[in-house]
Amino acid sequence: MNMTYLHHSGFQIETKHSVLLFDYYTQNGMFDRVNEGDFPHKKFYIFVSHGHGDHYDPAILRWADRAHYILSDDVELPKDFKGEVxxxxxxxxLTVDDLEIETLASNDQGVAFVVKVAGKRTVFHAGDLNWWHWNGESEEFNNDIADSYRREIDLLKGREIDVACVPADPRLQDKYDWAVDYFMETVGAKVLLPMHFWKHFDICEKLRQKPYGAHVALIRREGDTFII
Structure with missing residues (x-):
């Protein structure tokens, strides 16, 4: 399958028969990398981890005639929306067609997704499940965040993850990599795709210097595609 980095935490996965979109976000159309005309005979499966504006873009609703939406229950849709949700x-x-879907609890809002595609490849998309250690926050807050992150990631121990999309947020300063470190040390993935890095593409290169660096995809720009 082909996996394309769209923008922020957004990814597109193209398989033989379908296209999966995770946390599609265009920032007012500036980063719209999805050309539905490229996939004339494929069904869209659109995942939204939660309703924050940098993860849920109402632009996804334009595909209602050919998409199945898998949405966190905090996402708000127009009352007259007629799509398959x-x-x-x-x-x-749960199972949706040939997708086996499991959700984890975000420690911010909504869910994280674990999706097995056609009984073959397993994709983890963290949404806003992250090790949100903010310098300057109280020790109690940061300890609670650490516990909540580790508790959810520990549920994946022993699972074979082909592709993992995990936040590496530079706003966390020297703690930006704690979520990725813990995930890779505890669960691991054949391919790690950093996300939520606010266009700081150098973070991908930094993560490549880690002991697990050979598994880190080097994302240099929006639209980069990786064959998984």
């Missing part, structure tokens, strides 16, 4: 909460397991 599956609502999810944390810690659910």
């Amino acid at each position: 599956t609502w999810v909460k944390p810690h659910q397991k």
Whole structure:
């Protein structure tokens, strides 16, 4: 399958029969990398981890005639929306066509997704599940965040993850890599795709220097595609 970095935490996965979009976000159309004309015979599966504006873009609703939406239950849709929607909460397991979907609880808002595609490849998309250690916050807050992150990631121990999309947020300063470090040390992935790095593409290069660096995809720009 082909996996394309769109923008921020947004990814596109193209398989033989379908296209999966995770946390599609265009920033007012400036980073719209999805040309639906490229996939004339493929169904879209659109995942939204939560309703924050940098993860949910109402532009996704334009594909209602060819998409199945898998949405965190905090996402708000227009009352007259007629598309095919599956609502999810944390810690659910469900099947949509040939997708086996599991959700984890975000420690910010909404869910993280674990998706097995056609019984073959397993994709983890963290949404805003992150090790949100803010310098200057109280020790109690940061300890609670650490516990909540580790608790959810620990649920994946022993699982074979082909592709993992995990936040590496530079606003956390020297703690930007704690979530990625813990994920790779505890679970691991054949390919790690950093996200939520606010166009600081140098973070990908920094993560490549880690002991697990050979697994880190070097994202240099929006639209970069990787064959998984």
